Amino acid sequence: MMSAPAELRNVSASSGKVSLNDPYDNTVVIPPMPDYSGRILAYTSTSIVIATGVYQNIFVHWLLWLVAMGMVWPHVAHFITRRTFLKNSPRIRQKMLLLDCAFGGSLIGAMGLVAIPTTAIVLMLMFSCLIVGGVRQWLFGTALTGASLAATVAVLGSADNLQAPLLTSVIAVLATGVYICVTAYYSHVQARALLYAKTQIQNQREQSIALSHKLSKYLSPQVWQSIFTGERDVRLETQRKKLAVFFSDIKGFTELSEEMEPEALTELLNHYFNEMSQVALRYGGTIDKFVGDSIMVFFGDPTSRGQREDAFACVSMAIDMRKHMKIMRQKWRSQGIKTPLEIRMGISTGYTTVGNFGAENRMDYTIIGKEVNLASRLESLAEAGEILISYETFSLIKDRIMCRDKGEITVKGFGKPVPIYEVVDFRRDMGPNRSFLEHEHSGFAMYLDSDKITERERTAILTALEDAADRLRREDDTE
Template structure:
């Protein structure tokens, strides 16, 4: 009669693999169950309840657990899935045969049936129990048909006590080891959960060094971490701060670092809003590209890139007002360059140190456009202009000669969204010494609208009063 006494020594848990159930407790449980059945038969023979030929059943009960162990561990059966459940069904068939050969003597028969049903419930639940009972009943009927029932279904007191004691011992020992297994599994689950939480925390820390799109593609398994590249058509963006070199000579390093980090933080938020892949920060420069690892198509990628640049230019006005209130008088402006074309994108470097970036002449062109741009200006290549011209107003800036390009390159200056041109535009700005106004009416709530109107009226009243004086 078999049970599963599954308990093992603590070991390092691999969270990627299911917790394995050791075979030795199966052997121990089966040995315990069959030994209990052999003791019951032996006592029954001594009390003349069973015939003497049943000594062969005792021998079979004591040998079978060892045979099963060899079959399931030393032969091809060790590769069979759900071998534990299959072998327990064999035990149920043997148990039913035992009960039939015992002649359905009540207490020993019930004891054997209880041990089998208890084992089935532990190992495989209701489904295993159902199949086990079915096989037990079938083999029992066959054995009764061969042997016939006993003359009396009652057993002497000693045989009954032995049967109940053996069954009780089997159930208690099996329950104890099942409890130990539950504790082991709980500890394993806790350890796996802790490892998972540590992995998540570590991955979030590492994500600070990668663009969110690249980090997500790596940790979801979409992209392998190996040296490989591919050719893709991307929109490439470069920007830097006009006047930053002069500012760095005026400010203390700590204050300059704080300003630069605040600038990068704000610009990164805008880039992520439009789905840009942040490649790197170099000094006060930012390099971003669109189209990898995710893309919405060439036209939408280019439009998202230019839209990001326009919002960065607008957002810079807000930041400039904040810096001015902090005592930074230098009027910091950003200049930007954008090109669209085929580049080589992927992991570059060595096996133990990689950098996910892009290379190609379009990268050089975007960098060249950024260096040619004036303060607050966005220059784009012709390829980019052709993809966005229906939604964004641009101004022809002529042609330039760029290393790596056989012909002069036509460039354009981004003016604004076409929807924001004319009297219905949502964006307004006005700056003078001592006065700065930036308004994007699409982003203003009704509550904020009243507050802004009140502030403008107070400012207008004050200016009128000073004129009267």
């Protein structure tokens, strides 16, 4: 008959401690009422009941030997569960409690089934079983108590008078009440501690989530997700993979930086990076870094849709960036920035080394290899608004994207001249069915992407174009 704290999460086999596993911190251990103290309390309460019954001559005197054994057993049980090889036995607490149930049933049988003391001992046993192991433990404990009780009564028989004197009954009720109250108090304390621990863990979790979202700003979303989901270890390791590598920069940015104040230039650059990053993420690109006005993006790691799809996504992103740049240029012009900013891009596809580079305490997730150098070289050779790609990239996307041959270039690290191509547009957007139209003149700019226009916007655009056409016609008639 042992103390039984609430089994609220995980229970240690030897100590009965409830532990709440916190994924963001160490395990929070909530100490219950010690098994050792609880068993001493239970057996002491039972011994007082027996001694009182012997004093009033309702129990046989040899039961006093059981009192002595009951005072020794808690120490033996403590030694078994904490000092022997059994301490690592699974569910040792439940097994020891079943042994207590067997002892308790035998003791009740030896007492001759006297009503009040029997009820008191059964209550202590069943209360312990329910708290320690729930209904399952209670069923096993009840069965074992009943079996040992029946066996003892079969051998010794029951008492002639099942009614206990008033003193023995009062002592039995008080002893049981003290045991149940003390055990319930420790369970209450443990429950409060568990609630406090859960609150603390919830606060730590919220703080960790907020911190992780802040850290995500310094990593590409794909890399951040693979780290925080456990798919990728944060350690110095690399691998060889075939990737599509993209470089871009702004032609004319150096001249603009000499004309604008640093604060205005910073605002413009951040706006440009924000818009281009959204385009890159929409196509699934891994943003490697921003250097000055340059952007480096690659496709194929940490997730890949296959070499062909990765290359197509990379070139599609570049075309979208070029179109979006025209819209941004119109917005900048309305803000007083007259210098025409154009984006130029280079794309190469091939095997690179990708992974974590650096030191154990400071890593950078990036790629290296000759394909990276080739993409950078293509970007530097491109004219304003031009997208240059390598032959490997061209061979993967030529069936869906129109390109034109731009000859060959010599690149360090390549034994032969490298054929390069200029991206024109999607084949589906070539000819009369193209979705993107543009016209830009002094005093007039139009960028139309019909695939992105809703029905409501279509009506408003048609009205604006008709008004503009009517105004131009009136001015022609006036002249």
